[in-house]
Each structure stands twice: as C-alpha cells, then as structure tokens.
Amino acid sequence: MKKIYNPQPESWSEICKRPTQTFSDVEETVKQIFKEVQQKGDKVIAKYASFFDGVTLENIQVTQEEIEIAKNEVSTELKEAIQLAKSNIEQFHAAQKTDKIVVETTIGVICWQEKRPIQKVGLYIPGGTAPLFSTVLMLAVPAKLAGCQEIVLCSPPDKNGKINAAILYAADLCGVTKIYKVGGIQAIAGMTFGTETIPQVYKIFGPGNQFVTIAKQFASQNGVAIDMPAGPSELLVYADETAIPSFVASDLLSQAEHGKDSQVILVTTNKNILNDVEEEIYKQLKDLPRQEIAQVAINNSKLIFVETEKTALSLINEYGPEHFIVCSKNEDYFVDGIQNAGSIFIGNYTPESAGDYASGTNHTLPTNGYSKSYSGVNLDSFLKAMTFQKISNEGIQNIGKAIETMAEAEGLQAHKNAVTLRLK
Numbered sequence: 001m002k003k004i005y006n007p008q009p010e011s012w013s014e015i016c017k018r019p020t021q022t023f024s025d026v027e028e029t030v031k032q033i034f035k036e037v038q039q040k041g042d043k044v045i046a047k048y049a050s051f052f053d054g055v056t057l058e059n060i061q062v063t064q065e066e067i068e069i070a071k072n073e074v075s076t077e078l079k080e081a082i083q084l085a086k087s088n089i090e091q092f093h094a095a096q097k098t099d100k101i102v103v104e105t106t107i108g109v110i111c112w113q114e115k116r117p118i119q120k121v122g123l124y125i126p127g128g129t130a131p132l133f134s135t136v137l138m139l140a141v142p143a144k145l146a147g148c149q150e151i152v153l154c155s156p157p158d159k160n161g162k163i164n165a166a167i168l169y170a171a172d173l174c175g176v177t178k179i180y181k182v183g184g185i186q187a188i189a190g191m192t193f194g195t196e197t198i199p200q201v202y203k204i205f206g207p208g209n210q211f212v213t214i215a216k217q218f219a220s221q222n223g224v225a226i227d228m229p230a231g232p233s234e235l236l237v238y239a240d241e242t243a244i245p246s247f248v249a250s251d252l253l254s255q256a257e258h259g260k261d262s263q264v265i266l267v268t269t270n271k272n273i274l275n276d277v278e279e280e281i282y283k284q285l286k287d288l289p290r291q292e293i294a295q296v297a298i299n300n301s302k303l304i305f306v307e308t309e310k311t312a313l314s315l316i317n318e319y320g321p322e323h324f325i326v327c328s329k330n331e332d333y334f335v336d337g338i339q340n341a342g343s344i345f346i347g348n349y350t351p352e353s354a355g356d357y358a359s360g361t362n363h364t365l366p367t368n369g370y371s372k373s374y375s376g377v378n379l380d381s382f383l384k385a386m387t388f389q390k391i392s393n394e395g396i397q398n399i400g401k402a403i404e405t406m407a408e409a410e411g412l413q414a415h416k417n418a419v420t421l422r423l424k
Contacts, residue, residue: 001266001278004304007315016319018234018263018368019300030214033185034192034222041195048186055161060197062163062179070168082170085358086137092360093142096379108395115383117147118225120199122191123176124206124216127156127183130258131164132207138362138377139205140174146382151176152191152201156183184208188215192224203227205377207364210261227381228366228374232261235352236321236341238312238334239277241270243327244348248273249280251325251352256297257290264301265319267312274303313337320371323352340372396422 007015036044042060050056074082102112123139126132136153143151153176155163163181171179180198182190194200203225204216213231220226235255239248252264268274281298288294306312313334316324320340327348328334338344342365343355356363366374375381391399400423407415 001281001298002302003274003278004302006306007304009314012315012318015302015304015315016369018232019261026211026214030185030211030218034189034215034218037186037189037195038193041190041193042197045182045186045190045195045198048184049157049182052184052186053156054159055157057157057161057181060181062168062181066162067168067172067179070163070165071172073165074169078166079169081358082133082137082166082173085134086141086170086173088358088360089137089141089362090145093145093362093379097145106395106398108392108398109389110391110395111387111389113385113387115380115385117149118203118382118384119148120150120201120203121148121152121382122201122204123151123153124187124191124204124208124212125153125155125167126206126208126212127158127164127167131155131167133164133166133170134357135206135364136167136170136174136176138364140171140176142362142377142379143205143382144175146379148382150178150199150201152199153179154182154187154191154198155179156187157181185211185215188212188219192219192222200224203382205364205381206230207233207367209259227364227377229368229370230364231367232263233258233323234263234265234321234367235323235325236265236267236316236319237325237327238267238316239270239273239325239327240268240309240329241273242329242348243273245273245276245280246284247348247351248277248325248327249284252277252281252301253284253288253294253298254351254353254356255323256294256301257288258293258297260293260296261300262297264297265304265321266302267304267306267316269306269309269312271305274305278303309333316341320366320369322365322367322371323355325350325352340369342366342371342376 100114104110121143125135153171155167157163190198191201191204204219205227207230210231213229216226233255237248255262255264266277317340322342324341325345326334331346343361345352355361362377364377400419403419404416
C-alpha cells in the first residue's frame with residue numbers, strides 16, 4: 001500500500017482518485033451493445049451470453065423447477081442466516097414508511113402528498129467470482145415492502161448455464177417475480193428496452209463493475225431511472241490509538257477482496273497505527289482464498305497520516321467514501337462531522353461486513369465520490385412522491401388574484417385566463 005504523510009490540500013484531488021477506467025474507455029462498448037439489444041432483442045442477449053459468459057442458453061428465464069432444485073441445494077445453515085438477515089433488513093426498511101401529509105395552505109386550498117410504488121423495477125445481481133445473494137435481500141426486500149408489482153432480476157449464469165443457488169433461494173424468499181440468466185451490459189440494456197423475453201422496467205437497481213455502471217448511466221439516457229452510479233466497492237477507515245490494528249486490517253481486506261478495482265484507505269493521526277495496520281494486512285492477506293484479487297486492490301490503496309483530526313475529517317469528506325469506519329476515542333467528532341459517506345460504521349466491534357449482510361441497513365451505496373450527492377438505496381428508492389391539491393370556490397378566491405398577477409408578469413395569458421374565468 002502506498003504511504004502518504006501530511007498531504008497538502010492541493011494534492012487531495014489526486015489522492016481521492018479511484019483506480020477506475022474513464023467513461024470514454026468503455027463508452028463505445030456499452031453504446032454498441034445497447035444499440036444491438038434495442039434492435040434485435042433476445043438474439044443479441046444470447047450472442048453476448050456466449051461471448052462474455054461462455055454459455056449457450058435455450059431459455060434465459062429461470063423456471064420454477066430450477067428454483068425448487070436450487071432451494072434444495074442451499075444448506076439449512078445458510079438458509080437460516082439468509083432468513084435472519086432478511087428479518088433485520090425488513091425491520092429497518094419497514095420503519096422508513098411515512099404517512100400521507102395533508103396541509104391546508106390557505107382556507108379552501110388543501111394540498112397533500114402520498115407515496116406510490118414504482119410499478120416495474122429491475123434488480124441487477126452480480127455473479128462471477130462472488131455471487132452476491134446478499135444484494136438480492138438488499139433490493140428485493142424494500143421493493144416488496146414498497147409494493148412494486150413487477151420485480152425483475154437479472155444475474156449472469158455460470159459455465160453450466162445456472163444462476164447461483166443462494167441467489168435463486170433469496171429471490172424466491174423475497175418475492176421476486178421473474179428471474180433471468182443475463183449479466184453485464186446486455187442485462188441492463190434488456191431491462192431498459194425490453195426484449196421478447198425480458199420485460200422493460202421503470203427503474204434499475206444494483207451494483208456492478210465499471211461496464212455495468214456505465215450501462216446504467218446509458219439506461220438513464222433512455223427513459224429508465226437508476227438508483228445511483230454504483231461501481232467498484234471502496235472503504236475508508238479512520239483509526240487512532242484506540243483502534244485494534246488486526247480489526248482494521250480485516251475490514252480493509254474485506255473490501256479489497258471484492259475486486260481488483262476496489263480501493264481501501266486508512267486515515268490516521270497515529271504513525272504506530274499506520275505501521276501496525278500495514279503489517280497486519282500483509283499477515284492476513286497470505287491466508288485469503290482471494291489473495292490475488294485482494295493484492296491488486298491493496299496495490300491501488302493508501303495509508304495516509306495527517307497531524308490533526310480536523311484535517312482527517314476534511315480529507316474524508318473530500319473523498320466521500322462508500323463505506324466509512326470510525327475507530328476513535330473522539331468518535332462523536334467524526335459521526336457528527338461526516339457529510340459525505342454512504343454508510344458509517346462506528347467502533348471496534350462494528351465491521352463493515354455487518355452492513356453488507358445482516359445488521360439491517362442497505363449495502364447498495366454510492367461509490368466514486370457520489371456520496372456527496374446520492375443516498376444509498378432505501379425504501380423511498382422504490383417509491384414516488386405524488387402531490388395532490390383540491391381547491392374550493394372560497395379557496396380560488398383566496399389565491400386567484402396572486403396567480404393572475406404572477407401569470408401576467410410571466411407573459412402567460414392562458415394561465416391567467418384559467419383563473420380569471422373561475423373568479424368570475
């Protein structure tokens with residue numbers, strides 16, 4: 001890992017760069033696949049399944065029979081763990097429900113807001129080297145709570161043309177309505193335009209690699225909303241002398257093993273902690289099954305020493321991490337002062353893994369600095385806020401003159417006339 005001591009603010013933008021390809025590097029590939037899927041549908045989906053996943057499929061939709069087989073393949077222990085996680089996620093997201101808001105803004109003018117579910121949503125679940133069945137819970141549970149009518153899931157198949165059994169078990173448990181063996185750019189394009197088999201959806205959710213991230217941004221240019229531009233995973237830890245170095249190292253490695261393009265950062269005001277954490281990282285790294293992947297991510301990562309907590313907090317807010325762990329005797333200073341982070345984990349006994357799986361919070365979070373402007377996925381992500389108003393005869397008399405004056409000042413005579421006729 002690269003060690004950086006007392007970086008000056010003018011160098012922070014360089015320090016905060018992620019090890020990702022630029023938009024232009026993958027734009028043409030995404031654009032080409034989107035165009036082909038829009039024009040030729042399932043035929044192109046099959047073509048790219050063969051090209052990227054190395055599999056030829058007669059039917060891309062998962063059958064009920066396949067789901068039942070998969071459910072029998074999942075161990076009882078894993079089923080119980082998934083059920084516990086689902087229960088906690090349900091509790092936390094159900095608590096986010098809000099009531100209808102009604103206000104009489106002026107006598108005779110009643111305005112209210114209600115939330116309605118997005119009818120059709122698409123969930124993208126990464127497969128590959130780490131099939132993220134936990135992401136099914138994070139997306140399908142709030143979608144079901146929100147009342148979405150159609151919940152479509154796409155996930156890449158393995159070389160045998162199957163989706164990971166735990167993904168199928170979790171999807172069935174959470175009420176996913178349709179499941180497709182499609183991954184990558186072509187999955188996002190399929191849900192954007194619809195094909196002979198895959199339904200078009202109104203909003204797409206889920207993390208993925210850089211190609212999936214760019215594909216989601218293309219989807220948003222074609223009339224489909226997205227949750228956020230969620231790319232490769234990242235974690236920043238602030239640790240002082242109260243932190244336990246082995247814990248900090250384990251947290252950094254837990255994100256590094258996600259993928260070679262992941263990034264982890266330690267910020268500290270204690271040089272001993274910096275050195276101890278680095279030593280622990282290389283000690284623990286040797287025993288990881290995904291050592292090769294984690295090692296590449298570690299090479300892209302940083303250990304940063306700064307003199308003061310104030311500087312540390314400013315740097316962390318500039319970086320805007322997806323995950324932020326605070327291990328400090330002054331934890332309240334960081335908890336109260338953090339402005340830009342997807343999800344925050346506080347204290348030595350709160351590993352980031354808890355949020356990934358079973359504490360109840362959502363792990364679909366903004367990356368690449370987007371925490372400065374995006375929220376992580378929550379119940380409201382699957383809802384639309386709609387406003388209503390009803391005005392009585394008395395009400396239009398009370399606000400009509402103001403509307404006429406404003407419409408005339410903007411030069412919109414028809415707007416004014418719509419009120420004038422009613423006032424008369």
